[in-house]
Amino acid sequence: KTVNLLSGRTCMPPRSVLTLARATLLLSDLKKEQSTTLLRLTQKLLEKKLCLFDENIIWLDGNLSFSPPGPRNIYLPYLDMLNKITVRI
Numbered sequence: 001k002t003v004n005l006l007s008g009r010t011c012m013p014p015r016s017v018l019t020l021a022r023a024t025l026l027l028s029d030l031k032k033e034q035s036t037t038l039l040r041l042t043q044k045l046l047e048k049k050l051c052l053f054d055e056n057i058i059w060l061d062g063n064l065s066f067s068p069p070g071p072r073n074i075y076l077p078y079l080d081m082l083n084k085i086t087v088r089i
Contacts, residue, residue, distance in 0.1 A: 014049060017045055017046065017049050017078070018077055018078070018081060020042065020045070021042050021045070021046055021081045021085065022081070024038055024039065024042040024085070025081075025084060025085065025088070028088060034088060036089055039085050039088050039089050040089060042085055043082065043085050043086060043089065046078050046081060046082045046085065047082070049078055050076065050078050050079070050082070053073060053076060053078075055073070055076065055078075055079075057082075062086075064082065064083065064086060
């Protein structure tokens with residue numbers, strides 16, 4: 001239900017993006033088969049939010065990297081959620 005409510009929005013506050021990402025992970029846990037499409041869309045959404053906080057993300061060989069090296073703010077909750085989703089894909 002949360003995924004349906006939040007996925008149609010064009011602009012979401014930062015906490016809503018985290019709620020959507022958590023709901024996506026929970027939905028993925030409940031389903032027998034994981035929807036990689038839904039996980040990839042959530043991954044892209046988290047990447048866009050991180051760009052708003054001046055975190056430039058680069059994917060090298062499937063690994064998360066930053067440009068310049070190292071995240072500027074290690075306390076952003078998006079990083080942990082992005083890692084969890086990437087592992088699922």
